[in-house]
Amino acid sequence: MKWFNKGFTGLVLLFLYIPMIVLAVASFNTGTSVSSFQGFTLEQYGELFRDGTLLPLLANSLIVAVLSSLCATVLGTAAAMGIHAMGQRSRRLVMTMTNIPMTNPEIVTGVSLALLFAFIGTLMKVNDILGFTTLLIAHITFNLPYVILSVTPKLSQMDPNLREAALDLGCTPFQAFYKVVIHEILPGIISGALMAFTMSLDDFVISYFVYGPRFVTLPVEIYNYTKKPLHPKIYALFTLLFLVILLVMVAMNLLQARDEKHKAAAKRALRGGRRSVQV
Amino acid sequence: MRRSTWLSGPYILWMAIFTIIPLGVVVWFAFTDGAGHFTLDNVLRLGDYLPIFLRSVWMALAAALICLVIGYPAAYYIAGRSPMAQRFLYMLIMLPMCMSFLLRTLAWVALLEDTGIINGFLEALGFTPLHLIRNDGAVILGMVYNYLPYMILPLYTVLLKIDPRLIEAAQDLGCTGAQVFQKVTLPLSVPGIVSGFTMVFVPAISTFYISQKLGSTSSILIGDVIESQFKGAYNFNLGAAMSLGLMVIVFVCTAVMHRFTGDEEVVTL
Structure with a gap:
């Protein structure tokens, strides 16, 4: 059951991310269609900032x-x-x-x-x-x-x-x-x-x-x-925005995790202190 | 602290002007004609759009139901991980919500098109291409895709709050895994199911972009009709009447759903 749930959640995440992967790939495409990848280029990113x-x-x-x-x-x-x-x-x-x-x-x-x-x-x-x-x-x-x-x-x-x-x-x-x-x-x-x-x-x-x-x-x-x-330069912008949001979210997560760790440590210290008083 | 109630004065004034009065203006437009005279024509014309209303309701219900079936196991899995993994998975679910839903829906067009990515794969593997886009199924897929996180997140919040001792108690009393789920976990997650269902249903029933991009001309939704009254046909009065109809449907549906749960149990993000 656990194994099934894990695979299933993986599929759900895949479902959520496939369209975003499609757009990210399209941002490196030499052609203008999202559906067919014709060749790799960074041109769209240059175009985005140039025009x-x-x-x-x-x-x-x-x-x-x-x-x-x-x-x-x-x-x-x-x-x-x-x-x-x-x-x-x-x-x-x-x-x-x-x-x-x-x-x-x-x-x-x-x-x-x-x-x-x-x-x-x-x-x-x-x-x-x-x-x-x-x-x-x-x-x-x-x-x-x-x-x-x-x-x-x-x-x-x-x-x-x-x-x-x-x-x-x-x-x-x-x-x-x-x-x-x-x-x-x-x-x-x-x-x-x-x-x-x-x-x-x-x-x-x-x-x-x-x-x-x-x-x-x-x-x-x-x-x-x-x-x-x-x-296609819009896909380049999408990909860049995705990276920015990803970075912000990861940073916030790390800060939050550190904060919680501090709080947990403080709580443990407090509990330890109390226990020693009881003894 | 009683005296500081005046602090909410500006807010109440703001909301009165930009939330309450606009709803009054919608009602006013719905019951008048272009010249500003009272008429029931707009409201009576809603009858002509009954099939569209019904189709919107069933498609939004289908999308919400599919989201529930897909979202529940995922939320259940996430709620059972370590805190670090939970935070990471929560972020992964939330991230797509911050990206342009217009472009993500367009990506589905590229995937599903007759000459699209999926059909490209099928052809490369020697299968005959399928007709995947411009039908009701594609619209429901688009709704499920766009609003799935709105189902998973409240479910996860509720499942996380369930006291693990209750589950242990049920196990000690001889429940099998399936019984524990049926008698403890599922009833306790009803508030999450209700708010997830509402949070998928409301945007799904009122969407117009998803149906424009993925649907056929015969699968237009209420949102499409309202949008065209304001941006194409310029019949504000009919558009207002349709918005009123949509509001009534949403109100009735959410009221019915909230019958399953207490008032104060509503879960939000």
Whole structure:
């Protein structure tokens, strides 16, 4: 059974990675078709950096991802602290609202925002309201729940006495926040921000409904491209992005593993200490 | 700490303006015509699209079911590894989710095409090429491929939380391996099954890219129709009515699924 499970999981991983391998191989192809490999070349990588049509689009995606995840992190962390201080009933109400963008299909979120902007556009008599601002607003909106859902659990895990102690020792509420509270909830803030950043960077569906022709992000342009034949340099970009994300993930894993090892060692030391006292 | 509730004020205002009001605007568009007068035409026209709605529901259900069947053993295997191996496998499952799903779906086109990679292999081995793309099966394959991680990760989270002592107790009381699974592990993993199912079903039923690339012209889904109302036909009112219909379906389906589990047991990533 164990042997079967191992092989099966291997097959699942293979299934998940085959298309990515196909794209990586295509990035070294001299021909333009993904289906047939004609010869090895690094030309696509040179082309990617030389002609500069894709990199500005990637920069646009990065700008939106950084700004929206930053705004969502600040707004969301503040909100999480407010929600934490709320009574049961209003907390439940706010959390229901937080869950709306998470449970609604993306296309509905995209359409509803597009209609809102169209509505505002007719009120303000602006024809081309869609652009950078609408894109940023949409991204902040779908990023906020990720931040809140990863910060609120950290706040409930925190010992409330810590903040009380800081206040008793003469901290202003603001000092208590940046000297005590933020250290306790930082892992939640960071993972929320990272999640928001990745969601925003790779978002296509919602962006597709609220982008304007003056500010296009990479996923949207890939979609617009696919109506015509794709230029292979896009596979080169995909492969490079894959390597970057892989490196970031491995680094995060190693850091996390080291952290847990430290914690486990501390715990063991503590337990050992207690046992010797008992003896 | 009671006074700091004001901190969530800006957030509540933001969500009200950009989540609640837009849904109101969708309803408003769904019940008006191009000139802004009240009409039921858009909602009544949804009846014409009933076959498309039904096809979307069954394809998304099929995809979610296949994901469950494939994902459960994988999640079970991962949850039983050492912490280091678990972290590594978790990362491997998560990584594809960070890469462009548009390009990954295109890679499937290259694999499945009549002159594609799989058929190339088949021909080289002396088999006759198969017709693999532009049918419902290919669309379901695309859904399973894209959303499988959304099934595996919540299942893994739930399986990891099961107290191993419960399994030992069942074994001590004379359960066979299959009985342990049926009486202990499976019931305890229901919350993970429900949230995994929802997380596959919702994006699958509303997709339009996967069906455009892998499906035939006769296998269009609700998402395709909505997209074409906004990007091709420019009939915002009908598009809004269809979005409303989609929302209702998703709401009903998730409500039914959550009947199997308590409210507070919902698992997320």
